[in-house]
Amino acid sequence: MSVFIDRSTRLVVQGITGRDGSFHTRQMSEYGTQVVAGVTPGKGGQSFEVGNGTRIPIFNTVEAAVRETGANTSAIYVPPPFAAGAIMEAADAGIELIVAITEGVPVQDMTRAYALVQDKGVRLLGPNCPGLISPGKSKVGIIPGQITIPGPVGVVSRSGTLTYEAVNQLTVAGIGQTTCVGIGGDPIIGTNFIDCLRAFGDDDDTEAVVMIGEIGGTDEQEAARWVKEHLDIPVVGFIAGQTAPPGRTMGHAGAIISGSEGTAEEKIRTFKENGIAVAERPVDIRDHIKESLGL
Amino acid sequence: MDIHEYQAKELFTQAGIPVPPGEVARTPDEAESIARKLGGKVVVKAQVHTGGRGKAGGVKLADSPEEARAHASAILGMEIKGLEVARVLVTPAVDIESEAYVAVLVDRESQAPMFMVSPEGGVDIEQVAEETPDAIRKQRVDPRYGLLPHQAYQLAEFLYEDPKLQKQATAIVTQLFDAFSRNACSLAEINPLIVTPAGEMKAIDAKVSIDENALFRLPAVREYRDLDAEPESETQAREADLSYVKLDGNVGCCVNGAGLAMATMDLVKYYGGEPANFLDIGGSSNPDKVVAALRIITEDPSVKAILFNIFGGITRCDDVANGIVEATRRIDIETPIVIRLTGTNEEEALAILSEAGFSAYTSMDDVVEKAVQLAAQA
Known part of the structure; x- marks a missing residue:
């Protein structure tokens, strides 16, 4: 699926x-x-x-x-x-x-x-998103098809190339994906993390999820709490922007720490509190997924 | 884009919000003559894109034009949170009976404009929200209908008991929403909105941020950009259509994609280094962009090593490799450069780079570790 x-x-x-x-x-x-x-x-x-x-x-x-x-x-x-x-x-x-x-x-x-x-x-x-791809079936947007293969992992992310990086590492390790979704880097977007996590949870073929967030807003924190309550498959998380200064827009219009809200530290803490394995480096995403799938 | 208090007040005045008169001075002479023209006591206020100006000594009361001159002379050129003060606003001192907080912003959570008002003005609103959340009233605004009359009245009624003041405040919140919509603000804040002993309401301080993405349709607001308020490198980057933020470290970073650029900075830190910048060159392999990026990074004297991290998806790695080689031919760079490329056509790319004498990598961790090491040795 x-x-x-x-x-x-x-x-x-x-x-x-x-x-x-x-x-x-x-x-x-x-x-x-x-x-x-x-x-x-x-x-x-x-x-x-x-x-x-x-x-x-x-x-x-x-x-x-x-x-x-x-x-x-x-x-x-x-x-x-x-x-x-x-x-x-x-x-x-x-x-x-x-x-x-x-x-x-x-x-x-x-x-x-x-x-x-x-x-x-x-x-x-979206907007400001790379779209989505269901490997071997269909893609809508700009995600390069050759870096994906069909398999059991759902991927959801606010980013473009960082997602490609993570997906490519999974693919090279022989771990395929059900669907990879880029939800976009703007402050106001349609489909959010929870919408995607719910869809992955309802999908029989998705056995684990990679969630890639970044600084700005509270979408990741809410998603983490939702995961604890509603999702029974493992989730591996990554947050970009630990070294980003407050009050500055980091490329994506939505990637900004406003006041004390939306820091990487806060998001990582909320992930951990809610049972999400946090990858310290992009390369660790693959290893955490391997572990959670028993590979 | 943040704009100055005096510019925000211009936008408020256009919308009909009562703002005390005032003018901007760039020299002590100008400050003195503005104070003389205004007559009476004046306030001299530093115009910089940051809060906490008062605490930093950037806001001073003057009894006479001579004193206004002296204050201006002290404030102009001072640094507040790393920003040099190039202008002061000279405005009449106003007697204050009460202070309120009124703001409207684009709220990510409710995906719509949101008002926040509090009768406890003149202080840090985040602190009010934490300590006395009941002192704040919020109102989500449906973007299709705008701020409705009863919503405006409810906000005013939360702030004031006196019907006369409620009436003035109803008008002001409505006008503030008008200014917010017309000027594509992400934030429009009056703090404080004051009442004088005579019962007049005035916006004493104003803070406005404009959505950069809407500036194409706002030529007058575009002129508000203060190039003195940002490092020259950031101005150059904007002109070259690059996303760039200067930081304090010594490892220059050049990456395609904002998320990957942030992750690269974080990895520099992970390996014990400090990133010198955030830079997203976008999806293009255009050598002109790479040249512009390299110029900006190499002009930063603290940069001791330059790191490229490129994920080729739609962008082909060999195109980017050619861009880098071409760019380094056009400008003379002594700082060591390390490059990581992976994805579409990476083998061709690595061949191009090694032929040109660059160290090329395919692992993000390896290249970051190398760059941190090179920067530490320099």
Whole structure:
């Protein structure tokens, strides 16, 4: 099994004709994701080659893409000024899972978009996230397919390359993944740690979870308490930013220690208090997972 | 982006919030003439992006223009929490009957704007929250409707018993939300909001942070950026579209991705070193970006070793390796460089780097340990 996406995922790419959108559309299609449509306002009626001569239609609106192709999932690569609007359009058009890759979305735009997403009961991943991949089945976003293999570990993270680092080490050690989910580095995001942990807990194939957090906010702390109450599979945690100074944004808009809140120390302590094995270095993630799987 | 008190007060004035008059001085002469123009007692306030200015001696009361000049002369050039004071705000001294705290911020937990108000103003609100949490009222604001009239009134009613003051405060919280929305603030704070003996309400101090990601649509607010308030290296990094934060250590770090960059800094510490910076070069293998990154790192005199940590996913390692080689040809660097690349096309990358004479690694731990060792030997 996998969480959130599988072979039935039918993807529409918003911003398909842009640099990132077109590159990653081909990557996703090559990986095996069913990319069924693209959206770029003003380019409706044209088509886009996803590889091997296969062409998919481009629409002006997500609504038309859903109507004509039965798309149920959207990947958003549109520039930051228009990203919140793109999320709301997808939610309005009946998309079930929206994956917003765009980095740099104004946070107040996101508060409005998120309110609509919640009203519609839609799952949003991101923004400012690498998306997700269910190895061997489907990927939506930008996670490199070649560093993953199918297997028993669920991975959830606020980061991009740090996740790749951890996943790659698992893969090299022969330990595969059910699904790897990047939830995004912004202060306001859709799907959070608990949503992913719950999905992994409900998935029969996921035997252990890697949770990679960073400084800023309280999402990891709440997730740790949730794990203790509700999850009966082992969780290995890692927190980036122990050396980050307070009050400074460390790359990700959400990675900031505000006042005394959101320090790495506090998160690591809460992990330990709630029975989560904490990896001191990225390389220790793999070793803790091996141990918890009895390998 | 943090802005200065006087700039925040400009935004508040535009929204209709009552703010005492005042002007900014960069020299003691200017401070004296502003004080003379205002007449009466004035306060001279250091304009720096940090709290605790009063305790540091950066806020002084002056009875005369001459005294304002003397205070300005002492405050200008002083350092508060490592920040040099380049401007002072000269504003009339106001008699205070009561002080309240009013703020609105983007709240991560409730994923919406959130008001926080307290009748105990003029103090550190985190301390109030800890010691007397009942003295704070919070109000989540639905971003689609904005602050509703009854919500504004409820906040005002929590702060004041006098209906006249409630009315003024209702208007002020509404105006504050307006300023917060129009200027894409992540925080807009009045501390304290005071009442004078005559029953007039005024915002005596103002603190505002603007969402960097929204500056593209706020040309006037963009002008508020104070380049004196940040190290020159951070200005250069922003212009080169690099995410960079200067730190105090001696191991320069150049990494792709924010999470991996933080994890790399942490690993430097783990192996007994201190990171000199946070730097995320992003997903690009563009040599221009690598050049800009190396320039910024090498201009920091405390850097004794430079460490690259690149995970090639979509980005190909051989592209990055070529970028590094090209960049080091363009600038003369004496500081030792150690490089770790792993992921897509790593073997080609290692060949390119060793041919150019670099020590290249595939393990993150090995390269960090090496960099810490090199920095310690220098």
